[in-house]
Amino acid sequence: MFTSTSFLSILPETLILVLGVILLVVEPFWKDENRRNAGWLTAGGLFATLVISLLIGRPGDPAPALGGMIRFDWLGFFFKMLFIFGAGITALFLMDHEKVGQRGEAYVLLLASTIGMCLMASSADLVMLYLAIETTSIPLYVLAGFMLSDEHSTEAGFKYLLFGAMTSAVMLYGFSLLFGFAGTTNLYSLAAALQSGHLAGPVMLGVIFLLIVGLGFKVSIVPFHFWAPDVYQGAPTPIAGFLSTASKAAGFAVIARLFLVVFPDFTLTWTTLLAVLAAVTMTVGNLLALPQKNLKRMLAYSSIAHAGYAMIGIVAISKLGIASVVFYMVAYIVTNLAAFGVVVAVGRVVGSDEYDAYRGLSRRSPWLGLIMLAAFLSLAGMPPFGGFVAKVFVFAAGIQANYTWLVVIGILNSIVGVYYYLNVMKYVYLYRMENEDEEKHPVALTRPFAIALAILAIGVVLLGTVFAPWFSWSSAAAANLF
């Protein structure tokens, strides 16, 4: 039963697990001052995993593996590569975090969570899916509250745990109803069972709503977004970055697969529901981002808004739609990691995440200013950065699916976005420090930051200019659902 396909289907997860074990064994023997090297080990190991998986672990035709628990296809694979990339970058950001970077457990928890995300993207069974979601979430609860001496951090961890546990219980109830109606937990047999079951629309609407509660929490769409600002603000910044990128993308991977595979006969029900939620999410996220004065909170609200934009691609239910969501996630992960990376780097030196802390950044460290400019313009959807292309694709898919009203709302929202992103850039480029002596206060970057930010900056530009290869891969992933 353990064939080479089933081995390959969980190759990335296996490699990450091995990496985690190595880390656990090796790390206790290191001296205190070397503990930070766990970050190099994690990032290097994840990078190696990425390369090995890309070389030998690529999927062929979509195939079930491990007794139907896992589906081995491009959709899952592509997302896995994204998560591994995100985790690797996060490990680099963690290294020089004063309270977290020296502790091996943090890296192990990060890896555990990454394994969960990888399984989320590829699981083809309700049971597996639920396990994967919990595997992802529990380490993240711990990581969010990792700084025990910090009130905000413990609050963040606790809040995240409470919200997460509650929504996941609701979702589990939905899963159980699905199982009750259809008599199977396999996603790919559920569709057929539900079709022959002659279920009434309202019942399905109820079930779908229960699922949206759980998944909506993961991707932080309104009205399940309340945790995001507080958790992002309190959690260690690199972890907040991880939450807002990889964790969100994992949620989208599940949403895409679950809704398109399980509910093809109820599209009108869930697309209407999701379209309304997308419109509300974009609007609420952007409007609440406007008055923020703390960059981490602002990024939290902006990441809520971005979930709304990406949702347009899902409700379009077309190949282009899903491809655009996948592309959006790639662009968003790279961009938002860059934004959070800058926040980590600046926060380390300045000790604050308020807008005021960013005064004169472009003079204190011109390159950091430029990277921040690129990341924020990409978030705002300006070329030549990834965010522009991603938004155009999503909007194109929306118009193709006759969701012009949703696209118009999206566009109005992106105008609001431009305003508050540029507002931050004003602090970076225009305002000055009190004594106008920025040159004496450079923001020094340690090597992990320099490497990670360089990779991300190049990525943001590449995604926005040479977008053909990325789009081809996104399309290949999307094709697996149709």
Added chain:
Amino acid sequence: MAFPVLSVIVFSPLVAAMILLLIPAERKTEARGVALAAAVFALLLSLWVYFSYDKTAAGYQFVEKYAWLPQLGISLYLGVDGVSAPLVLLTGIVMFTGVLISWGDFGEHVSAGIQDRPREFFAFLFILASGVFGVFVSLDLFMLFFFYEIAVFPMYLLIVIWGWIQTREYAAMKLTLYLFIGSVVALVGALAMYWVAGQNTGIYTFDMLQLEKAGFSASFQNLWFLPVFFGFAVLGGIWPFHNWSPDGHVAAPTAVSMFHAGVLMKLGAFAALRVGIMLLPEGAKHFQWVIMLCAGVAVVYGAFIAFVQTDLKYMIGFSSVSHMGLVMLGISTLNHDGLMGASIQMFSHGIMTALFFAITGMIYDRSHTRQIPELGGMSKVMPFAAIGFIIGGLVSMGMPGFSGFVAEFPIFMGVWKAQWLVAVIASISIILTAAYIMLAIRRVFFGKMPEKLEGHITPITVLDKVAISTLCLLMIVIGIFPSIMVPMVETGVQNILRLLGV
């Protein structure tokens, strides 16, 4: 394979911007040198494109096409026609003179130009220039948007960092939001065109030459024409969406004002023409009266407001609205004369307004005021600038022998043919323009210099003189020998008329 001159023109400013950012911040002279070299390079190439454009062959030339995203029919498709080739040249000239004007540390005149962070200034300015070149030469709708947005966002930084301290934050944000709103509204229309054209023809492509043949139904064209046209025309300063423009001009540093009025506003008019009119000709005919009305109001209203301004830069800003209104008015006629005039006016006004802003900048840098009543007698210290301003004024009034005449005369002929009443009303602006320009010339350059300024005004530099004479020379040459531009524009206009079926 021929030398890919258009892509070199488009991307060389970007490369220059990257090089600039790599220069250490304190080496200001080197940064300026690199900027000047890049500007000269782009100017020479655009001159080459202009003069080797084959007028007898007409059509799109120097065409380059690289598949960019074949699945969605996006390609990097570049080419110039009779309308866009002069605009490419215009951009090259404004870029070159803009760098000269912003030079800063030149000899003893340390107050003029860009002193603070010239490296970043030129880098952002060149990113903007790259976007502008890109829009003028793009034959692919997606790429047109791509470059259009690139041309918009550096404006924000350029104004907010180096602008006039009083209004820069307000004006920069207002400008960016106006332009962004316009462009995304037009984007929705463009995406709708893409899908409908695909359904009609079976080929999904952003190639504008294909989209021209897509056979959009009249109802579709009527639905999308106004959003697309006005989405772009916002950047052309069309009434009632012109409000951002004078504020932006006033807040921007000199070179950026030159770019803004000289080139960026043409970008809006050009994109409105290329996407709005050329792809949706039926919609254009249906809503011809709307454009004509808005443009007509812009012409007269802009002139009136310019007349009552006391701030020199506001005056020129509103005169730009008025003159760009003439461009839009010419476009709205949808006939040969009007389109000819509009295309030439884009070039002529670009040069003229760049000159005006350059001289205004020189005056402000020295006197620290732009209030017309507080100025006077400038011709004694800077006779060269005075002559330049007068020549610009004559162009602005549409005097024969200058490029303004070559441009405005056909516009009024075209408007007369289309709707004589509009021509009559719009001609009020000629009188008003003459009045406010003459008054400004008298008050600023002649008369007695106020005591406050006595002794503080230094002469202009050699670089300033080079910039002024380049711009003046062009306007005179085109005024005396219209044949170096008219036949070329003619080929482009014929193509538009073919699409309009006139």
